[in-house]
Amino acid sequence: MADLFDITGRVAVITGGGGVLCSEMARALASRGVKVAVLDINEKQAEALAEEIKNQGGNAIAVAVDVLDRASVERARDVVLAKYGTVDILINGAGGNKPEATVSDDMSFFDLPVEAIQWVFNLNILGTILPTQVFGKVMAERGKGVVINISSMAAFRPLTRTVAYCAAKAAVSNFTQWMAVHFSQNYSPNIRVNALAPGFFLTKQNYYLLVDKETGEPTERGRRIISHTPMGRYGEPADLIGTLLWLVSDASSFVNGVVVPVDGAFQAYSGV
Ligand code: NAD
Numbered sequence: 001m002a003d004l005f006d007i008t009g010r011v012a013v014i015t016g017g018g019g020v021l022c023s024e025m026a027r028a029l030a031s032r033g034v035k036v037a038v039l040d041i042n043e044k045q046a047e048a049l050a051e052e053i054k055n056q057g058g059n060a061i062a063v064a065v066d067v068l069d070r071a072s073v074e075r076a077r078d079v080v081l082a083k084y085g086t087v088d089i090l091i092n093g094a095g096g097n098k099p100e101a102t103v104s105d106d107m108s109f110f111d112l113p114v115e116a117i118q119w120v121f122n123l124n125i126l127g128t129i130l131p132t133q134v135f136g137k138v139m140a141e142r143g144k145g146v147v148i149n150i151s152s153m154a155a156f157r158p159l160t161r162t163v164a165y166c167a168a169k170a171a172v173s174n175f176t177q178w179m180a181v182h183f184s185q186n187y188s189p190n191i192r193v194n195a196l197a198p199g200f201f202l203t204k205q206n207y208y209l210l211v212d213k214e215t216g217e218p219t220e221r222g223r224r225i226i227s228h229t230p231m232g233r234y235g236e237p238a239d240l241i242g243t244l245l246w247l248v249s250d251a252s253s254f255v256n257g258v259v260v261p262v263d264g265a266f267q268a269y270s271g272v
Contacts, residue, residue: 199263
């Protein structure tokens with residue numbers, strides 16, 4: 001049974017690898033013998049993580065990348081191939097929201113700036129498609145690989161205020177299904193594409209919505225999220241790891257084109 005989950009020696013590329021959720025994924029994969037390429041626009045963050053992994057006895061490199069710039073992603077691919085020779089796993093982790101694209105007391109839906117909406121669309125959906133084009137081609141050529149996209153609860157059920165983010169994550173879920181079919185039909189049934197849909201994890205991207213910056217107390221939205229999460233808490237980055245290990249390993253060899261909620265039953269709960 002343990003062999004099903006054995007990923008020793010595989011090569012993983014993680015975009016947004018320096019971030020809160022994906023750095024935990026990078027640590028978890030490295031501790032299981034995976035060679036990890038930490039790709040991030042924040043080079044310092046990526047380097048600090050790669051150093052940390054190496055200090056723990058793991059194998060990692062940091063590569064600066066902008067997932068919205070094809071030439072930059074291709075340069076990162078060349079660095080990864082020169083160092084590790086191949087790519088087995090791609091995690092499309094770069095993504096997020098920002099206050100300027102969020103409806104608030106000071107900003108109505110009607111006045112949201114187009115640049116902010118576009119920023120969120122680009123980062124989440126284009127930033128998932130583009131690295132899949134570049135690293136997916138390596139997988140297509142060798143007929144093997146696993147892609148993990150990061151969707152969100154916002155894709156299943158639109159959340160109030162974060163209009164662009166919800167639409168962009170719905171696109172990530174849709175693209176996950178599309179790409180799973182496309183790889184299988186055109187390149188190899190041994191390339192799988194699935195997504196994780198994290199519920200609510202208290203991180204940089206949503207802190208301003210969930211915690212009152214004056215008092216440090218939960219906002220009304222934060223309280224409502226917890227009361228709508230039957231398990232009664234926010235997720236911890238470590239909560240994603242079991243599902244990740246299942247999806248990147250041969251344990252999920254016939255699982256393809258699915259979006260797995262990791263959400264403490266938020267999505268299952270009707271509220272009654
Ligand atoms: P985070 O901000 O900590 O991590 C995102 C990382 O992406 C950062 O390190 C950032 O530097 C990097 N990045 C941003 N733009 C980039 C670019 N153009 N090119 C390369 N890297 C870039 O966020 P997180 O909360 O860890 O989120 C990780 C993923 O999980 C995102 O897709 C996010 O939307 C998704 N998600 C988060 C939650 C949550 O509750 N935090 C819930 C559901 C989904």
